[in-house]
Amino acid sequence: MKQSMTLIPTLREVPSDAEIKSHQLLFRAGFIRQNASGVYSYLPLGKRVLHNIEQIVREEMDDTGAVELLMPALQAAELWQESGRWYTYGPELMRLKDRHGREFSLGATHEEVITSLVRDEVKSYKKLPLTLYQIQTKFRDEKRPRFGLLRGREFIMKDAYSFHASQSSLDEIYELLFQAYTNVFMRCNLDFRAVIADSGAMGGKDTHEFMVLSDVGEDTIAYSDTSNYAANIEMAPVVVNYEKAEEEEKTLEKVLTENQRTIEEVSSFLKVDSTKCIKSLLFKVDEKYVLVLTRGDHEVNDIKLKNLFEAGSVELADPEVTTEVLGCPIGSLGPINVEQVEIVADFAVQYIANGVCGANEENYHYVNVNPQRDIKVSRFADLRFIQEGDPSPDGQGKILFAKGIEVGHVFKLGTRYSEAMGATYLDENGKAQPMIMGCYGIGVSRTMAAVAEQFNDEKGLVWPANIAPFELHLIAINMKDEEQAKLANELYSFFKQERFEVLFDDRAERPGVKFADSDLIGLPIRITVGKKAVEGIVELKVRKTGEMLEIHKDQLLDTVKQLLSNL
Amino acid sequence: MKQSMTLIPTLREVPSDAEIKSHQLLFRAGFIRQNASGVYSYLPLGKRVLHNIEQIVREEMDDTGAVELLMPALQAAELWQESGRWYTYGPELMRLKDRHGREFSLGATHEEVITSLVRDEVKSYKKLPLTLYQIQTKFRDEKRPRFGLLRGREFIMKDAYSFHASQSSLDEIYELLFQAYTNVFMRCNLDFRAVIADSGAMGGKDTHEFMVLSDVGEDTIAYSDTSNYAANIEMAPVVVNYEKAEEEEKTLEKVLTENQRTIEEVSSFLKVDSTKCIKSLLFKVDEKYVLVLTRGDHEVNDIKLKNLFEAGSVELADPEVTTEVLGCPIGSLGPINVEQVEIVADFAVQYIANGVCGANEENYHYVNVNPQRDIKVSRFADLRFIQEGDPSPDGQGKILFAKGIEVGHVFKLGTRYSEAMGATYLDENGKAQPMIMGCYGIGVSRTMAAVAEQFNDEKGLVWPANIAPFELHLIAINMKDEEQAKLANELYSFFKQERFEVLFDDRAERPGVKFADSDLIGLPIRITVGKKAVEGIVELKVRKTGEMLEIHKDQLLDTVKQLLSNL
Known part of the structure; x- marks a missing residue:
């Protein structure tokens, strides 16, 4: 293409609202222009990059046997009322009325539309499994659109949905899609990790996020320096083989620690390492209070706490409530002689010898605490966040942290939508069963930004050849x-x-x-x-x-x- | 692709709401499904046909030097307020508010967005001409969506916009685009005509519609049986060489025609051919009344009347108003001795010898009317609709009529948007000038329906090879x-x-x-x-x-x- 005949409006200055490299460079190099907050035009160069990424996605999806279709952006409210999300999705879902007053949403995602389509057209196990995908504009009214294409309100997504008559069939397609996503992001030359993500009640193996490693990412990834293990930091189990120091258990002793409240203050004041301190935090787990203990250098992972109690909600108790329940300000909180609430502790606490904890009395701490001797812990469990340097949960190498941009997501939906919307098939015995579903997304325009974020230098963008415009x-x-x-x-x-x-x-x-x-x-x-x-x-x-x-x-x-x- | 792995839900029955072949067959053969009135999903086969048409469009557009980009569907209200169309577009424009209450339209067309983009990025005549296009989903809230993909509310369109520093540059690109459109529809194997269309004040040469010939079309095309001349029936000039019958002018005579009101009744009652009758109709042309005469077998073309008077609006006067102005009910209306309004007549009237017209007196008509002798006509002009059998305006062959589906439109916009929105460039003398614009649309999903409408038989669809899924x-x-x-x-x-x-x-x-x-x-x-x-x-x-x-x-x-x- 002759440059005189196209539109590549380059700029020397960095636009004032562009905080990150990809946004700055895609703007300065004339790939995109903003139309409204979070809404962009893809200029000729940008459109070509999008096209290249779409082609890679299309080829890899087709290779899995998935079939492309195209669903509308206008979605009748009735469908979302069937799934219940009309009421729960919140203000990210853009809504409008047509000239006759009928309500519609603007497609933020297409579970409802595809489930209704497959419900109407597929009746028998013989026609399953079926995997359908589309590449399409999506609308989500983000509260604070930012970072250019990374968090927009109108963006391009590949979304796929699979329908199955058995869990093993879902597992099989999930594996295929997982591999296809890996191929897509490898072909985009991205430095990424497939990260175990939180799937709520469904268990950690059933959802992965594909994260491009980048300092501007909004998620933290814990990954192995040796293997390909990676997980959202919330999801990584801790598999440290703690060892107890070989020292004699000394006599428990209460000491004055005037105005020493934080772990840092107490450990410095008492000249003990923070690994010997026991941190005590009161949580509200559903309707009851639980005292949670970790080592001074560890942080409670509330998702693990939630899973331990199979709870619906977990939150740190207010300082006032804590004082009320335990009779002591939070700076001197401790587990010894506590009877009024259950006490749980992270595994690491079990191995502390002659440690320190709050005395449940203002300005006092205990020293020479030996948890198994001195504290009534109901359960020891993995309750803390993994840390850099911890062994990788797969037994290979050590954990490092990185920030990540989520560019893909594969998810075993199960029967959430098919049950709510009556999408059933007849099994081999002629009995109606809800279809088992998976869903799989790739942020196409976000991938373009992620590539720009990883491939640039002080002079501008540096496109990999197969993505370059x-x-x-x-x-x-x-x-x-x-x-x-x-x-x-x-x-x-x-x-x-x-x-x-x-x-x-x-x-x-x-x-x-x-x-x-x-x-x-x-x-x-x-x-x-x-x-x-x-x-x-x-x-x-x-x-x-x-x-x-x-x-x-x-x-x-x-x-x-x-x-x-x-x- | 293996049929067992895709979704092609065929049906034997014709769906009750599908009136036309293309709608019935695309539905029955599993190419599309309706999500809401005028809103469709393209199932795997339909998506493939769309893709094939898009590729043809893309190749032909690229060949003209036009450059692809992608603009958003969400369009800030402010842009449409600048052009004025926010207030005039009416309920076809779908509107919504974001979470902060800011108003948006859903892209029905992109003149505003592209004009604002080019206004901001192109400042010099050196960067013109520039032609940009996109293939994108459009939204228009049709009052009565029907005929499946032919008249939908969410549909796929290719829209292009060109920007110029001179009229001759626009003319040149217009010709290129015209040829590209011809190529596109030829490659789609369609039987179509490029039809001269109404461009309002801009003159008939400046806009063409591409019409696929089909009985289900909503427009009437007048085309030559010999050449490639074709025009929207409203736009075709009449170039008949009328000849006056060689008979002696007889004496004007008023005759009783009791209860004979229509041309048919009067000509039958008086035993004269309708070609000898003069039809008199009172029109309101802007603020004044005009009596318009045509031959009994002709119809007034109000667009020609409007153009003759360079008027803003033209409408037939109410019967009551007519009676009030001319003192006679409409069944006996006539031009003789009329002084109170201007009289204009179609060319054909001039050649009537010894004809018939109303006497402006209930139940009476004149016979032996010779217009040049008896009627004070201020202007004879081409004021009627062309008819089948008339000579083609290009001098080649005779006119036939056909119904057409509009699948494309090329239009010389001029400075309508650039002036309203301040899109100027600096000319060679450094003087700011409004850009001259053209716009060019192809209904991509409608073209798919038009192909289906032309290519089918009693057993189903019959796809041309290069469009077939x-x-x-x-x-x-x-x-x-x-x-x-x-x-x-x-x-x-x-x-x-x-x-x-x-x-x-x-x-x-x-x-x-x-x-x-x-x-x-x-x-x-x-x-x-x-x-x-x-x-x-x-x-x-x-x-x-x-x-x-x-x-x-x-x-x-x-x-x-x-x-x-x-x-």
Whole structure:
């Protein structure tokens, strides 16, 4: 494509509202423009990147046997009333009325529409399993849209839904989709992890998030430095083999710790390591209070606490309530002689020897605490967040933390929607059964931003070749020079004919402007036609490495092919 | 694709609300399902047809130098307020508020969005012309959605917009786009006409509709039986060389015509041909009344009347008003001795010899009327609708009428939006000028329906090869027969490898069901693997012609290639 005929409005300044690299660069390089908060136009370059990602997604989905369809954005309220989400989805769901006053939502997700479709058209186990997907614009009225395409209100998503007659069939398709997602993000050259995520009551194995590692991510991932283990930090079990210090149990003793309240203050004041301190926190677990103990250097993971009690809700008790229940301000809280509430403790607490804890009396702590001797713990369990340096739960390597951008999600839905909406099939015995469902999403426009976030340098974007809007950036230094114009045009025709995607900067701009724009846009290979055009020699630059070489046009094709295969 | 793994819910019954063939068949053959009135899901087969049409559109648009982008569906109300259309568009524009109460429309069309984008990014004549397009879901809240995809509320459109620094540049791109549209609809195998359409004040040459000829169309096209001339019936000029009958002018005479009011009644009562009668109608043209005369067998074309007076509005006067102005009920209205209003007449009236007209006196008509002698006509002009049999305005052949489905529209917008929204460029002298614009639409989903409407028979759909969801329908009569299953699987792999699009009916259904479904779905070529599988012989059926042949698998590829090239 000739640059003079398209719209690539590059900018030198960083827009004031763009906080992160991908937003800044996609804007500055003319890939996107904002229409309203969280609502964007994809300009020609942006549209091409979207298309490339969509094609990768489509190919990988098709390979699993999933079938593409297209559902509408306008969704009748009645459907969402059937599932119940009309009342529970909240203000993220955009709603409107048609001219006759009928209520609609604007598609935020399509479980209701697809479940109603399959309910109406599939009646027999013989037609299952069935996996359907679409690539489509979605609408979610985010409270605070930000980070450009990372958190928008109108965005492009691939969503897939599978329907099954058995759990094992769901497990099988889930595995296929999991692998397809892995392929998609690998082909996008992303540094990502498939992360075990929270699936609520369904158990940790039934949902994975695909997270692109990035400092601007809003989730924390715990991953192994050795294996491919990764989990949302909330979900990672702790599998440390704690050992008790080999020291004699000393006599419990109450000591004055005036104005020492936090673990830090107490450990420093008493000159003991925080690993020897016992932290006591009062939680409200559903309707009852529970005292939860962890080591001073650990944090309570309330999801684990919730799962331990199979509770609906878990929250830290207010300081006032805590004081009321335990008769002591929170700075001196402790478990010894506590009878009024149940006490649970993280495994690590069990191994503390001659430790420290609050005395349930203001300004006093106990020293020489030996939990098994001194504290009435009802259950020891894994109750803390994993930490960097902990062994990986799969037994391979140590845990590291990273921030992640969620670009994909695979989820075993079970019968949540089929039961609510009556989507049943007849089994081999002619008996109606609710279909078992899975759902699988990829944020297509978000993936574009994630790639931009991972692939850039101080000069601009650095696209991987298979995502780049064009493979080659052909630049004529001076289009008024006859030799240069001739060779540039010749190369443009040649590479197009060889089925390369070429952006040809034929503009009447200064070379400095062209080079700066070229670096900003970030196509993998730049071919510059300059003064040596008369000898048939051009300059070739690899955007990623900065490598430059002069080359005769006769060697150009082979060199370009070889370079691209590594980008 | 294996039919057992996709969703093609065929039906034998015709759905009750589907009035026309395309709607009935797309529904019955499992291409679409309705989600709400005028809102559809494209099931796997429908999605593939859409994709094929989109690809044709994309290739032809790219060939013109137009560049693809993607704008949002959510459009801030402020933009539409700038153009003024927020107030004038009416209830077809779907509107909603976000969680902060800000108003948006759901994209019905994108003139405002694109004009604001180009206004912000293009400042110089050097960056013009620029043509941008997108393929996108549009929303229009039709009062009475009907005919399936032909008149929906959520539909897929290709819309393009061009920006220019001169009228001649617009004319040039308009020609390119016109040709591209012609190519698109030819490649869709449609029987269509590019029809001169009404462009309001801009003159008839500046807008064309692309109409697919179909009895279910809602527009009437006047086209030449010889040339490619075609116009919306409202726009076709009448170029008849009328001749006056060679008879002596007789004396004007008032005759009793009791209870004879219509042209039919009067001509029959007086035994004169309707071509000798003069029809008189009173119109309100803006704020004044005008008496309009046509021949009895002609109809007034109010668009021509409007253009003659360069008026803002034209409407037939109420009977009561007419009686009040001319002092006579409408059954005896006439132009003789009328002084109180201007009289204009169609050219044909001028050539009437010894004709008939109302006497402006109840129950009386004049006979032996000779307009040039007896009537004070201020202007003779082309004021009537063209009729079948009239000479074509381009001088070639005669006019025929046809009904048409509008699938495309090219339109010279001029500066309507750029002036309202301040989209200016600096010309060579550094002076700000409003950009000159064109806009160009193709109804993508409507084109799918138009193809279905033109290509079907009593058994189902008959897709042209380049639009068909698959090229080949491979059917195994009995998948439990080892030889058949083996050959069918072999052919499926073979044709997929040869890059054909194959639908493989591997279902455990009776042959009759498979054949009926196959005819209904309408893929160009069916390959049936039956009892002769053991000899390597299959049956080949051409859907369009019904032609059947038995063929050995070794000859299959060549035969299929040859057949497809003609479909």
